[in-house]
Amino acid sequence: xxxxxxxLALFFSLIFNGFLIFSLIKGIRNNxxxxxxxxxxxxxxxxFLLLISFLTLIYCFIVSDFSNVAVYQNSHTTKPLIYxxxxxxxxxxxxxxxxxxxxxLFSFVFARTKVSEKLKFYTVFFQSILILxxxxxxxxxxxxxxQMDPKPSQxxxxxxxLQDPLLAIxxxxxxxxxxxxxxxxxxxxxxxxxxxxxxxxxxxxxxxxILPWSLLTVGIGLGSFWAYYELGWGGYWFxxxxxxxSLMPWLAATALIHSNIVTxxxxxLHSWTALLSIFTFxxxxxxxxxxRSGVLNSVxxxxxxxxxxxxxxxxxxxxxxFSLAIFIIKSPKxxxxxxxxxxxxxxxxxxxxxxxxxxxxxxxxxxVYPIILDAISGKSISVGPVYYHTILAPFLFxxxxxxxxxxxxxxxKEDKFLQIKNFKIFFPISIAISSVIIFWFFDYKDIILIxxxxxxxxxxxxxxxxxxxxxxxxxxxxxxxxxxxxGTLIFAIFVNAYxxxxxxxxxxxxxxxxxxxxxxxxxxxxxxxxxNYEEVFGNFxxxxxxxxxxxxxxxxxxxxxxxxxSETSIKTNFIVDYYFxxxxxxxxxxxxxxxxxxxxxxxxxxxxxxxxAFGGIYQTFRLRNE
Amino acid sequence: MxxxxxxxxxxxxxxxxxxxxxxxxxxxxxxxxxxMIGKKIPEFILENLLxxxxxxxxxxxxxxxxxxxxxxxxxxxxxxxxHPFLMDLKNKNQIDIIGLNYKDESGNAKNFxxxxxxxxxxxxxxxxxxxxxQLGAYGVPETYVLxxxxxxxxxxxxLNEDTVNQILELQNK
Amino acid sequence: xxxxxxxxxxxxxxxxxxxxxxxxKNKIYKNIRCIVCQGQSIYESNSDFAIDLKKLxxxxxxxxxxxxxxxxxxxxxxGDWIVYNPGLxxxxxxxxxxxxxxxITGGFLIFRLNSKKKK
Numbered sequence: 001x002x003x004x005x006x007x008l009a010l011f012f013s014l015i016f017n018g019f020l021i022f023s024l025i026k027g028i029r030n031n032x033x034x035x036x037x038x039x040x041x042x043x044x045x046x047x048f049l050l051l052i053s054f055l056t057l058i059y060c061f062i063v064s065d066f067s068n069v070a071v072y073q074n075s076h077t078t079k080p081l082i083y084x085x086x087x088x089x090x091x092x093x094x095x096x097x098x099x100x101x102x103x104x105l106f107s108f109v110f111a112r113t114k115v116s117e118k119l120k121f122y123t124v125f126f127q128s129i130l131i132l133x134x135x136x137x138x139x140x141x142x143x144x145x146x147q148m149d150p151k152p153s154q155x156x157x158x159x160x161x162l163q164d165p166l167l168a169i170x171x172x173x174x175x176x177x178x179x180x181x182x183x184x185x186x187x188x189x190x191x192x193x194x195x196x197x198x199x200x201x202x203x204x205x206x207x208x209x210i211l212p213w214s215l216l217t218v219g220i221g222l223g224s225f226w227a228y229y230e231l232g233w234g235g236y237w238f239x240x241x242x243x244x245x246s247l248m249p250w251l252a253a254t255a256l257i258h259s260n261i262v263t264x265x266x267x268x269l270h271s272w273t274a275l276l277s278i279f280t281f282x283x284x285x286x287x288x289x290x291x292r293s294g295v296l297n298s299v300x301x302x303x304x305x306x307x308x309x310x311x312x313x314x315x316x317x318x319x320x321x322f323s324l325a326i327f328i329i330k331s332p333k334x335x336x337x338x339x340x341x342x343x344x345x346x347x348x349x350x351x352x353x354x355x356x357x358x359x360x361x362x363x364x365x366x367x368v369y370p371i372i373l374d375a376i377s378g379k380s381i382s383v384g385p386v387y388y389h390t391i392l393a394p395f396l397f398x399x400x401x402x403x404x405x406x407x408x409x410x411x412x413k414e415d416k417f418l419q420i421k422n423f424k425i426f427f428p429i430s431i432a433i434s435s436v437i438i439f440w441f442f443d444y445k446d447i448i449l450i451x452x453x454x455x456x457x458x459x460x461x462x463x464x465x466x467x468x469x470x471x472x473x474x475x476x477x478x479x480x481x482x483x484x485x486x487g488t489l490i491f492a493i494f495v496n497a498y499x500x501x502x503x504x505x506x507x508x509x510x511x512x513x514x515x516x517x518x519x520x521x522x523x524x525x526x527x528x529x530x531x532n533y534e535e536v537f538g539n540f541x542x543x544x545x546x547x548x549x550x551x552x553x554x555x556x557x558x559x560x561x562x563x564x565x566s567e568t569s570i571k572t573n574f575i576v577d578y579y580f581x582x583x584x585x586x587x588x589x590x591x592x593x594x595x596x597x598x599x600x601x602x603x604x605x606x607x608x609x610x611x612x613a614f615g616g617i618y619q620t621f622r623l624r625n626e
Numbered sequence: 627m628x629x630x631x632x633x634x635x636x637x638x639x640x641x642x643x644x645x646x647x648x649x650x651x652x653x654x655x656x657x658x659x660x661x662m663i664g665k666k667i668p669e670f671i672l673e674n675l676l677x678x679x680x681x682x683x684x685x686x687x688x689x690x691x692x693x694x695x696x697x698x699x700x701x702x703x704x705x706x707x708x709h710p711f712l713m714d715l716k717n718k719n720q721i722d723i724i725g726l727n728y729k730d731e732s733g734n735a736k737n738f739x740x741x742x743x744x745x746x747x748x749x750x751x752x753x754x755x756x757x758x759x760q761l762g763a764y765g766v767p768e769t770y771v772l773x774x775x776x777x778x779x780x781x782x783x784x785l786n787e788d789t790v791n792q793i794l795e796l797q798n799k
Numbered sequence: 800x801x802x803x804x805x806x807x808x809x810x811x812x813x814x815x816x817x818x819x820x821x822x823x824k825n826k827i828y829k830n831i832r833c834i835v836c837q838g839q840s841i842y843e844s845n846s847d848f849a850i851d852l853k854k855l856x857x858x859x860x861x862x863x864x865x866x867x868x869x870x871x872x873x874x875x876x877x878g879d880w881i882v883y884n885p886g887l888x889x890x891x892x893x894x895x896x897x898x899x900x901x902x903i904t905g906g907f908l909i910f911r912l913n914s915k916k917k918k
Contacts, residue, residue, distance in 0.1 A: 233843045240838055295650050296838070309651045313644065321640045328632045347913065354905035361898040369894050370885075375649040379890050380657060382832050384840070384883025391898065502825065583845060657834055659877040729847075755851045762876035764835055764848050 003068050006056030007145040010097075013049035013104075014135050016042050017128055024125040033117035040111055043124055046131065047108040050101045057097060057144050058088045067151040070094060070144045076157040078532040078559070086168030087158050092292060093144035095171060099288075100134050102179040103127065106208075110183055115204060122190030123183070130182055133315050141308045160533070160558040160565045164230055170222040177216025178249045178284035184208045184256075188277035189323060192330040197274055202264035205277065207623040209260060210478075213253045214616030220246050221609035232566045232581035234502060234597035236605065239385050241296045244367045245287030248360055252280040255356040258349045265411060266346055270332035272353070278323045283360075285316040295371055348406030355399040362391055393448060400455035400490065404430070404462035407476075407483065430461040452494035459487035478619030485611025492604035501598040506591040509538075519543040520596060533558045535567070538582050538592060551580035553594075577602040659762050662777050667695075667770075668760040672750030675727050675735055682724065682750025688775030692797055693722045695770040696746070697758055699730040700738035702766040708784035712745040719794060725749035728758055728766045771796055820860065827856055827866055830883045831873060840883065 020042035027033055057070070061084045066072045074091045075084055088094045107127040111120060138144070184205055191197040191205075223246070228236035237243060256276040262269045290296055293309030366383045374380050408426060434457035438450060463484045470476055503515045512521040523539040537554040553569040564584065571578040579597035672682040680686070687693060696712060698705045715721045725746035727735050732751065739746075752758055761770065764782075771779035771793055779796055781789045828842035833849040841849035852873075859869050873881050885891040 231843070289647075293651060295647070310648065313647050313651065317640050317644050321636065324636050325633050328636065329629055347909070350909045350912070354902065354909060357905060358898055358902040361901045365894055365897045369897075371650050372646055373890060375646060375653050377890075380878060380880035381885045381890055381894075382880050382883045383885055383894065384830065384832075386830065386884040387894070391895065395902070502821075504821070504825070657880060659834070659880070661874070661876055661878050754854070755847075756855060759851060759855055759876065764877070 002056050002060050002063070002065060003145040003147055006053045006060070007143070009049045009053035009056065010135070010139060010143075010145070013046045013053065014132075014139065016046050016049065017132050017135060020046065020128050021125065021132065024121060024128065027121055028125065033121050036117055036120070039121070039124060043104075043107055043111050043128075046128075047101075047104045050097070050104050054088075054097050054101050057094055058085055060145075061085060061088045061094075064155065066153070066155050067147050067149065068144075069146040069148050072148065072152055072155045074158050075155040076532070077154065079158060079163070080531070082165065082168055083158060083163045089171050089175075090158060090162055090167075093138075093142045093146075095175070096134070096138045096142055097144050098172065098175055099179055100131060100138060102175050103131050103134065103182055106180060106183040107131070107186075110187075110208070113204075116196070118194055119187070119190050119196055119201075122193055123186045126186035126189045127182065130186070130319070133319070137311055137315060141311055157558075160556065160563050161230055164226060166222055166226045167230075170219060170226060173215050173219030173222060174246060175219075177212045177219045178246070178281075178287060180208075180212025180215060181249060181253060181281040181284050183212075184277045185281035185323065188274050189326055192274055192326055192332070195330070195332075197270050197332045199264060199267050202260050202273065205273075206257075206260055206264065207620055209253060209256055209277075209280075210616050210623070211620045213250070213257060214613045214620060216246070216250050216253070217609060217613035217616060220250060221606065221613065224609075225606055228602070229568050229570055232568045232583075232595070234500070234579055234581075234595070234599060236602075239366070239383075239388050241367045242287075242291055244363045245290045247363055248287060248367075249280055249283040251356050251360040251363070252276060252283045255353045255360075256280050258352050258356075262346050262349050268346065271327075274331065275327060276353075278327055282316070282320050282323070285319065286364075289313060289316050290367070343409060345406065345409045345411045348402060348409055351402050352399075352406060355395060355402070358395060359392065359399075362388065393452070396490070397451050397455045400459050400487075403483065403486070404455075404459045407479065408462065408466055426462060426465050429465070430458050433461050434458050446498060449494055449498040453491060456487050456491035456494065460484065460491065463487060474622065478615040478622065480615070481618065482612045482615030485608045485613075485615060488604055489608035489612065492601040492608060495601045496599060496605065499600050503594075503596040505594055507594050508591050517544055518596065518598070520594070522592075522594070538594070540569075540580055540594070540596075542578055542580070542596065544578075544598070549578045551578060553580040553582045555582060555584060572603055574603050576600045658782055659764070660780060662762040662770075663780055665777055666775050667772060667777055668757075670750075670757045670760060672726075672752060672757060675725070675732060675749035675751050676739075680748070682726075682748055684775075686748070687724060687772055690722060690772065691774060693724055693772045694793060695724045695726060695761075695772055697726045697728050697752075697761075697763055697766050697768045699728045699766045700734040701730065702728075704784040705767045706742065708767055708786075709742045709745070711785040711787075711790050713743050715790065715793065716745040719797070721793070721797060722747050726757065726761075727751050729753065729755045769793075823866065824857055824860060827860075827869060828853060830870075831856070832881050832883055834877060834881055 020039065023035075023038055023042065027035060027039070059065075060068045060071050061075055062081065064071065064075055064077045064084070066075075070091055070093045071087075074094075075087045079087070089098045104127075107124055110127070111124055115123070187201070187205055187208060188197070191201040220243075223243070224236045227238065228234075256273065259269055259273045259276055263273045289309075289312045293312050295309065366387055370381050370383055434454050437457050438453050463480055466476075467473075467480050467484075470480075473480075501516060501518075503518060503520065505513055505515070505520070507513065507520070507522045509522055509525050512519065514520075519542070521541040521543075523541055525536060525538050527534065527536050529535075533556045535554050535556045537552050540551045540553070542549045542551060549571045551569040551571060554567045556565045556567055557563075558565065566581050566583050568579060568581045570580070577597070577599040579599055581595045583593040583595070667684055667687055669684045670682075671684070674681055687695065694715065712723060716723055723745050725748070727749055729752065735749075750757070758764075758768075761768075767784055769781045769785055769789070770777050773796075779792065781792075825842060829840050831841045831852060833839050833841045833844040833846060833852075835848045836844045836846055839849075841852050856869055859872070864872075870882050879885070879890070885894060887895060
């Protein structure tokens with residue numbers, strides 16, 4: 001019954017979307033943008049219908065309606081309520097509904113803002129085309145309300161490693177992020193088509209870029225945090241193709257945020273900003289394709305049939321072709337040709353964009369190239385962390401250097417004072433402070449580590465310097481916080497990468513081992529039984545010099561489906577994480593495999609990501625209030 | 627450049643990308659390492675499963691004109707599916723089949739052979755799975771065709787009619 | 800770059816012999832793809848295949864083989880795919896060059912914009 005309502009709602013949203021597109025075309029043809037009432041009516045209805053459909057799906061998951069195929073395949077009656085709910089978007093079909101719902105939500109909210117009627121008409125038009133394409137995809141290839149008869153009495157269950165509170169909210173953030181970029185995509189096309197791509201376009205676009213960017217930042221951070229504590233390998237970023245897929249739109253959007261500032265302040269760089277607006281969403285779509293088409297060999301990839309893959313591929317290339325064709329035809333002509341000189345902010349933003357696009361291309365090539373090579377020549381290569389670290393590190397240092405100076409430089413090259421302040425005061429102070437920090441705290445003789453710390457501290461000092469010299473803080477607060485977050489993030493990543501320690505051993509209860517400076521005692525073991533799993537805890541005492549930490553990692557045996565997972569135990573403070581995970585032994589049956597990690601500055605990695613996102617969120621609120 | 631040409635170039639690029647990814651979508655995504663084909667089999671000596679002697683020595687294999695090396699285990703379900711094909715190869719086609727018993731319990735392995743028949747002229751015990759790695763195998767069952775000690779053909783997964791025919795063709799060459 | 804990594808390893812080696820072999824072992828594990836798994840290294844996998852490879856690698860290290868020899872052995876058996884570091888060769892040339900070309904193009908465009916104004 002519920003499935004019936006959901007299906008009906010989907011169907012009607014498709015019909016209403018048809019009406020919406022029809023009336024938009026009519027309005028555009030007659031050059032009549034007055035009649036926005038009917039447009040708003042359809043636009044709102046579509047959103048509410050999709051919302052009903054999505055809520056119905058959640059309802060099906062809550063009541064465990066196994067006549068629904070998606071519920072049957074991904075849920076189970078013994079699952080805790082929160083995972084029944086999150087199960088609704090933890091699978092391909094459900095997450096596609098969420099995808100479309102967010103497309104529609106952005107259209108819905110956008111239509112309520114103050115924008116010229118003409119731009120609004122066109123933006124909603126492009127957005128509804130996107131909704132149409134994905135609705136057809138959903139209904140044809142992955143209907144979340146497919147029924148099965150007879151109704152099975154029990155579901156297949158959700159993969160236990162996905163049963164985690166963070167993972168329940170991670171996908172929505174991610175989707176809000178990269179589906180959110182659809183709006184600036186549609187808005188850019190609208191601006192191009194109507195020849196309204198100018199300063200005022202930029203002003204409005206700013207909000208719609210930074211908002212999804214902030215959410216995506218949080219989404220990526222959550223995913224990384226989840227991988228850190230759930231997977232049990234001490235790592236937080238694996239350069240897995242799916243992680244990369246989320247980083248690509250993030251980098252493109254970061255470039256867009258910066259180039260849009262130039263368009264906004266200097267009325268330059270229009271075509272580049274327009275191109276980036278389009279490109280950012282295409283990167284989101286590419287991510288969607290990579291994850292859902294089954295071309296990847298990855299932990300995250302949804303299992304899939306090739307028909308679906310072909311549809312997504314055609315759709316994405318269709319969207320890419322038409323958006324770029326519109327860009328080619330209508331690209332603003334005044335574009336790049338403003339005035340540039342080296343010591344001017346515009347120029348530093350161009351440099352920033354050059355770097356960001358480089359980082360993006362590294363990740364894009366690293367992710368896609370092996371797949372293509374395999375398809376063309378049958379040769380398989382694996383691209384892993386070594387590639388990314390080797391090629392990114394030197395550029396990252398230069399990037400940090402430019403990032404330290406760019407914001408301190410004035411928009412007007414006549415402003416000599418700022419330049420003097422920048423180079424004569426900040427430069428020596430910063431170098432002095434970074435050198436002291438490095439040589440005081442780190443006697444580690446590794447040039448990459450030293451450079452990483454040097455440049456990140458350099459950036460942090462520059463931001464603080466900038467912060468202090470602000471006349472009106474609220475104006476630049478968002479940017480300062482995000483930049484500071486980036487500086488501390490890089491600092492923490494480098495310290496973490498070079499100063500982490502790990503110990504792998506097989507241990508019996510009661511045993512004590514001493515490795516490096518750590519003494520690990522395996523005190524005891526105990527067992528508990530929960531609703532949908534059994535859990536065996538190991539109690540360990542780690543002694544590091546005088547510090548003692550007690551850790552209780554565990555192994556869970558889930559019933560539905562039967563699967564073992566290893567639950568980590570982490571004791572964290574501002575300086576260092578003590579991280580413990582256990583596994584059943586592969587080698588000796590009476591022992592347990594223990595993995596102990598000493599991970600410095602983990603807290604700062606998470607905190608920095610939050611800072612970066614917070615800067616963006618602050619900025620969006622400020623923009624909204626303007 | 628004229629817009630028209632730019633769009634044509636864009637269109638061609640999109641079509642190329644489409645064709646490339648279509649190939650990716652349609653390609654077989656299970657990885658088949660075939661590094662060992664054309665190479666001599668690596669050297670090893672393994673205990674015999676059924677008798678004390680002779681041991682399974684890679685030199686014995688190198689001495690044979692044509693032989694099939696099959697990696698199997700009693701715990702492996704697909705091995706049961708392919709077993710009749712191995713029996714046929716031996717009985718109908720007089721092919722010399724050498725077995726490599728992979729990470730198995732010798733009692734179970736013997737029972738398996740009692741129950742389903744023994745197609746192997748000689749069986750080596752690869753208790754730790756080390757020789758399998760030397761051969762570039764990554765699981766059971768896998769089948770290698772050897773010509774004078776050189777690997778000329780390899781099949782991952784249970785044998786089927788097609789692969790059996792391929793093996794027979796190789797024998798007649 | 801590879802030479803450089805050996806220098807790092809040398810430093811670690813000279814500072815602490817015990818942890819060095821552990822560290823090297825883990826480094827190699829992290830660099831080997833578990834080809835029967837979904838995008839994991841053998842370090843992160845408990846599958847049979849990964850366990851066998853781990854045993855083999857640690858045995859080879861005990862026998863005094865170095866990192867490079869181990870990679871070469873595995874590549875000779877399972878192909879380039881098994882090692883996560885693609886290195887620099889004919890197949891991976893584009894992998895390293897494409898991003899650099901994009902960067903240089905970008906740099907060139909910026910340079911041209913800057914010099915245009917002076918004319």
